[in-house]
Amino acid sequence: xxxxxxxxxxxxxxxxxxxxxxxxxxxxxxxxxxxxxxxxxxxxxxxxxxxxxxxxxxxxxxxxxxxxxxxxxxxxxxxxxxxxxxxxxxxxxxxxxxxxxxxxxxxxxx
Numbered sequence: 001x002x003x004x005x006x007x008x009x010x011x012x013x014x015x016x017x018x019x020x021x022x023x024x025x026x027x028x029x030x031x032x033x034x035x036x037x038x039x040x041x042x043x044x045x046x047x048x049x050x051x052x053x054x055x056x057x058x059x060x061x062x063x064x065x066x067x068x069x070x071x072x073x074x075x076x077x078x079x080x081x082x083x084x085x086x087x088x089x090x091x092x093x094x095x096x097x098x099x100x101x102x103x104x105x106x107x108x109x110x
Contacts, residue, residue, distance in 0.1 A: 003011070015021075028036070040051050059067055 036048050036051060040046075040048050043051065043054075045051050045054070059070065062070060
């Protein structure tokens with residue numbers, strides 16, 4: 001005879017207690033959810049929670065330096081080309097010469 005939904009739930013709850021399973025909740029924005037789904041599909045893993053568990057286990061095996069490098073959030077580096085900086089400086093000086101504005105104060109004589 002098949003078990004009822006209540007019996008299956010009770011058995012699952014007992015199993016979770018036996019293995020000290022804990023539910024973690026984490027809110028993510030749509031872009032992260034989409035990335036997790038792409039990773040899940042590429043890795044041929046049936047559920048996202050499994051992807052996260054595998055990722056955590058692999059990160060735990062990394063050395064400290066490797067983990068620090070891996071966890072560093074990607075940042076955009078802004079590099080200003082030397083010729084662009086020079087052109088900006090020259091145009092700024094030209095504009096100040098053309099119209100120094102109201103902020104120009106004569107130095108006080110001591």
